[in-house]
Amino acid sequence: MRWRGALALLLAGLFVSGLSGAFAYFLPVALVAYAQTGQTTRGATAASPRPSTGTGADALVPPVASSAFTVLLMGSDDDSKFPSDAVLTQSMILVRVIPATRHVTMLSIPRDLYVPLASGGEAKIDAAYSYGQAADAVATVEQNFGVRVDDWVWVGLRGLVKLIDYLGGVDVTTSNPVLDDFYPADLENSDPYAYKRVLVLPGPQHLDGLHAMEYVRSRHGDVQEDFGRSQRQQQVLRALEAKAKAVNALDIPGVVASFSGEFKTNMNLSNISRISSLLSLASQLNDPSQIEQIVLVPPYTSTGVIDGADVVLANWDAIRPLIRQYFT
Amino acid sequence: MIRRRWSAPSALALVAITSVWLAAGAGVYLALSAHRTLVAAQASRPGQRQNSAAPLQRLPGTLYLVQAGALYRLQHGTFTPLLNATSTASWTMPAVSPDGRSLVVVQRDYEYSDLYLVTTSGHVQAQLTHDASSTVELNHWALYPRLGPDGTTLWFDYDPKDVYSDYNVVMSVWSMPLGGRPSQMRKWTEPHDYTGGDVQPVPLPAGGVIYTKYALEPSRNRIMGQLWLTTRAGSPGEPLTPPDDDCSQPAVSADGRRVAMICTDGKQLTNIEVGGFDGTTLGPREVLVSGQLAAQPTWSPDGQSLVYLAAQGVTGHFQLWLQQVPPLPAPPTEAPTPVPTRPAAPPRGAPVASPTATSTALPGLPTPTPTPLPPPVQLTSDLDFDATSTIAWHV
Numbered sequence: 001m002r003w004r005g006a007l008a009l010l011l012a013g014l015f016v017s018g019l020s021g022a023f024a025y026f027l028p029v030a031l032v033a034y035a036q037t038g039q040t041t042r043g044a045t046a047a048s049p050r051p052s053t054g055t056g057a058d059a060l061v062p063p064v065a066s067s068a069f070t071v072l073l074m075g076s077d078d079d080s081k082f083p084s085d086a087v088l089t090q091s092m093i094l095v096r097v098i099p100a101t102r103h104v105t106m107l108s109i110p111r112d113l114y115v116p117l118a119s120g121g122e123a124k125i126d127a128a129y130s131y132g133q134a135a136d137a138v139a140t141v142e143q144n145f146g147v148r149v150d151d152w153v154w155v156g157l158r159g160l161v162k163l164i165d166y167l168g169g170v171d172v173t174t175s176n177p178v179l180d181d182f183y184p185a186d187l188e189n190s191d192p193y194a195y196k197r198v199l200v201l202p203g204p205q206h207l208d209g210l211h212a213m214e215y216v217r218s219r220h221g222d223v224q225e226d227f228g229r230s231q232r233q234q235q236v237l238r239a240l241e242a243k244a245k246a247v248n249a250l251d252i253p254g255v256v257a258s259f260s261g262e263f264k265t266n267m268n269l270s271n272i273s274r275i276s277s278l279l280s281l282a283s284q285l286n287d288p289s290q291i292e293q294i295v296l297v298p299p300y301t302s303t304g305v306i307d308g309a310d311v312v313l314a315n316w317d318a319i320r321p322l323i324r325q326y327f328t
Numbered sequence: 329m330i331r332r333r334w335s336a337p338s339a340l341a342l343v344a345i346t347s348v349w350l351a352a353g354a355g356v357y358l359a360l361s362a363h364r365t366l367v368a369a370q371a372s373r374p375g376q377r378q379n380s381a382a383p384l385q386r387l388p389g390t391l392y393l394v395q396a397g398a399l400y401r402l403q404h405g406t407f408t409p410l411l412n413a414t415s416t417a418s419w420t421m422p423a424v425s426p427d428g429r430s431l432v433v434v435q436r437d438y439e440y441s442d443l444y445l446v447t448t449s450g451h452v453q454a455q456l457t458h459d460a461s462s463t464v465e466l467n468h469w470a471l472y473p474r475l476g477p478d479g480t481t482l483w484f485d486y487d488p489k490d491v492y493s494d495y496n497v498v499m500s501v502w503s504m505p506l507g508g509r510p511s512q513m514r515k516w517t518e519p520h521d522y523t524g525g526d527v528q529p530v531p532l533p534a535g536g537v538i539y540t541k542y543a544l545e546p547s548r549n550r551i552m553g554q555l556w557l558t559t560r561a562g563s564p565g566e567p568l569t570p571p572d573d574d575c576s577q578p579a580v581s582a583d584g585r586r587v588a589m590i591c592t593d594g595k596q597l598t599n600i601e602v603g604g605f606d607g608t609t610l611g612p613r614e615v616l617v618s619g620q621l622a623a624q625p626t627w628s629p630d631g632q633s634l635v636y637l638a639a640q641g642v643t644g645h646f647q648l649w650l651q652q653v654p655p656l657p658a659p660p661t662e663a664p665t666p667v668p669t670r671p672a673a674p675p676r677g678a679p680v681a682s683p684t685a686t687s688t689a690l691p692g693l694p695t696p697t698p699t700p701l702p703p704p705v706q707l708t709s710d711l712d713f714d715a716t717s718t719i720a721w722h723v
Contacts, residue, residue, distance in 0.1 A: 010345055017349040021356030168368030171621055171644040173596050176542040176551040177524030179487065179497035181465040197439040197467055201716040202524060202542070202553065203577060203590065204598055204623040204637075206644050220495040223522035223544050223551065231550055238596070243367060246642040250364045297549045 025250075028257045068098040069150040070327060072138055073237075074129060077157050077186065077217075086130040089137060089154075090217065091233050094147065096327050105292040105326040106237065108230035110301060114311040115144045124311060129154075134264065146320065147327045151267050157217070158187060159262020161209035163240075166258040167247070170212055170239035173204045175232070180218040187213070212236050226312070230295045238291060292326060371645050371712030374400045374407035383650060384707045389629050390448070392422040392431060393648070394717035399433060399450070410450030423473045424448075424720040431720065432456065432473040432482060432506075440467035443484060445506070454507060456482065465494060472718065475506065476531040482506045483529045483537060488515070498525030501539050503561070516561045520544070523551050528577055528718075533584045534607050535559060538568065540576040548572065548594055555589060557608065568610040577624060580605070581631040585656065588616075588625040588634055598622045600636055602653060616651050617704055626719040635707070637715045645712035651704040 075091035082088065092109040111126040118139030119131040128140040138149045155163075164170055178200040185196040187210075200207075200215045207215060216236050222228035247255065256263075296312075296319065304313045334342075374395055385405030392410075393400050397418025399411040411419045411433065421434040430453065431446045443456040459468035471485040483503045490496040501516040516537060519525030523542040530538045536559035545552045553576035558565035568587070569575040575591040587605045590598040591613075599618045604611035621639040623646070628634065633653055637646040 006341070006345075010348065013345065013349040014352045017351075017353035018356040021353035022360060024353075025357050025360045166368060168643055171639045173592055173598060173621065176553065177499060177527055179469070179499070179524060181494060181497050195464060197464055199469055201471075202527065202540070203716060204621045204639065204646075205715045206639065206646060206712065221497050221522055221524070223520070224549070227549070228551065235596070243642075243644070246365050246367045248363075248365050250360050251367075254364065295549070 026253055028253045067100050068096065070147055071095045071097065072141055072149045072152040074134070074137060074152065074154045075157065075160065075233075076129065076154065077184070082130065085133060087156075088126040089129045090126065090157075091230075092125065092137070092141065093230075093233065093237070094141065094145070094149075094327065102290055103292070104290060105294065106234050107294040107322075107326065108227075108234060108296065109141065109145075110226050110230065110296055110312040112226060112310065112312040113296075113301070113314055114304070114306055115140065115314065118143060124309075134266070144314075145323055145327075147323060152265065153267070154264040155259070156262035157213060159259045161187070161213050162258035162260075162262070163255065164207070164209035164212050166254055167240070167243045169206045169208045170236060170243055171204070172207055172212070172215070172235060172239045174200055174202050174207075174215060175235070177202050178215055178218050178221065178232075180214075180220045182220050183214065183218050207236075212239075224297070227295050227297045231293075234293045234295070238293075294322065294326070365642060367642050369643050371395070371643070372710040373398075373409075374402070374708075374711055375409065377710065383705045384648075387628075387635075387650070387707070389721060389723040390428070391626075391635065392424065392720040394420050394422065394714040395712055396714070397436075399446075401448070401450075410448075411446065411452075420714060420717040421472055422718065422720045423475055424722045425475050426477060426479045428722040432475060434471055434473060439464060441469050441471060443470050443473050443482070456507065457484075457486075458510075465489075469499065471499065472528050474529055474531055476503075477533045480506050481531070482508075483516075483531050485525075485527050485529065486513070487525070490521075493521075496521050498523060500526050501529040501537060501558070503531075503537075514561045517541070517556075517558055517565065518562075526556070530578050530580050532580060532607070538578045538580060538587065540578065541565075541567075543571060545571045545594075550594060552594060555587070555610070566608075569613075575601070579625050579627055579634075581627045582629055583631055586627075586631065586653075588627060588653075589613075590623060590625065596621070600625045600634065600651065602634075604656065614654070616653065616701065617649075621715075622649070623715040624717070624719050626721050628721060629723040635719060635721065637713050637719070639715075640706070640709070643712070645710075646715040647709060647711060648707040648713060649704045650707055652702050654701060 073093040073095060074089045076087040076089050090111055092111065094107040094109065096105040109125060111124065113125045114122060115125050116122050117128050117131060117136065119128070119136045125140060129137040134152050134154055138152050141147070142149055178198065180198040182195045183198040185194040186192050198214045198218055200211060216229065216233045219225055219229040300315055300318045300322065301312045302315065304311055387402070391402040393402060397413030397420070398409055399419045399422055401408045401410050413419065417435050417437045419433050420436055423432045425431070429448060431448060433444050433446050434441050435444055437460065440459040442459050444452050445454040445456055446452050457470045459470055461467045469487045473482060473484040475482060481503055482505070483501065485499040486502045487497055487499045498519045498521060500519045502513050503516060504513045517526040517539065519541065520543045523544065526539050526541045528540045532538060536557060538555060538557050540553045541556045542551050542553050552571055552574040554571045555568040555575050555578050556565045557568055572593070573591045574594050575589045577590045579588040585605060586602055587610060588600060588602045591601050592598050597619055598621060600616045600622050601613040602616055603613035616634070617636065623637045625634045625636045634651050636649050636651065638649050639645065640647045
């Protein structure tokens, strides 16, 4: 009897120890899930009343079919030029996911797009996040584009660099030589206004996090300016998606740890079905035609100067049919 | 008060059980860690493991390749390191002299790069350019060196400063005598502003240079590459490929009669294509490899095969591949009109089971009878060559 008891104790202890080991392994995920996901948008949902802007807010698309959903991806340079909670969004990409047809649409919103902000007044759309973080950024996109944003994800630059490095880099066919003599050297320098020379060579290659960041962030030497940069951002996003296909559940703690403080989302465990459908869809996207990439170049937009600043002006008559086609 | 007395065997058993428990916890943690995917697995260094692959050993001549900023020589299947990367500088883009006795290699630093003349055993003989400056924007890039057929003229890319716009940094093709002074530099091409410019010059035996010119393609709203030929310094030049095909990385066979290149059609995956070249125009192109992220096609000295780099596996590391090239078709009885454009989009972008090679006849053009090609041969499996660096191959 004593031996049986000892054996039971040993086995129970083994079970508990193993569980503890697994718990320790996934602890970073739990901590981040607690701290950085499930963030509220302070009522800034499509259903919230908001002032009329005459730019599409009144034409909000009704909630989409249960399976399809729209995610707003935001990326910021979180250097010390701005307070950490008032950064600009250098990148805003609306992603429409239709799991039933395995189709994804990515629409890059120009950062200099001059629009009415949800917080009041008019400004470049990249300022929306700085005034009211994700809530205002989401609301501003919703009211101007007339879409319902179901979920949002914000990533800091350092987080993206670390993520790409954790995944061992991304494989990209860079479109052309990207040369920039005034590229911000804020990630490796305490001076937020420091700059450096950057050269990303053209053609197929394996980019680590830093060089992938240089490729998607540089815009001084691009004839298309921010539009060219948006194309490059979508390109690297697709390369990341391709890399993510190889990732399994045991990689998640490492992925999460690489973000540490550089990642926020409103998605939480209650969105598990959406998250799993996203992951499942990512693994099934083998045909390039399954991903539609849209950049709002002319005639969807034009350039102008307002208060001495170069801005991008929307041609809503051209944009709205596009939105209706891909985001409803 | 009751005192429990532990016997020595009981105490030992308790210690043993506790140890087993601790080991179980740590073991589960380590086992989970060990079963992560290998997406970020490190590549081996060339030469770190003996590569007994027969195709690699059968490669004729000597190849020079770059991995992680270090230059390697590949001879009879054996890799030998020639130049190692430093903490700030890396070596890249080797070009071998026509006599095979020396190399011109780029040393790329943080914000500039310079060309160096190096022996084939890796001894630096001379620094050929001096592009460093303490003022950030006054640094220069010198890239893609090539030696002319006579071995005395150096061709390369260089980024002259735009006096009207600091933001317009574009490269153009230059030449100068090997070992010459900066004042002897001649600008050959006029690049489009804000595109990256003209890169990858390949001097031709008959004079002139083939290179990649980048330009905004209005119909696609993106910058795309196009092969161009310029026969004298400063002349406008002529396109060899249509802009829509997004072709780059030209490689000219030793006899100068064929040009290999990569073309993407603006997509991510690349084709390796080969076209006949009569000195002024490019004939119909044949797709040798498709459906891969392939780069740097490089002719064998005898012109019968190409090596190239292609990403492989979940790591995406670039491995060395070999592809046989079909022989040149017999000259047509009636000279075909040189056509630099293809009238219809061929099925080049269509997914092809990688790495199956195809010999695709391009529609609407005089083509040889399609010849089944042997599939490409993967020569390395655990390395990670720099796909932005040219490969040099000499007998």
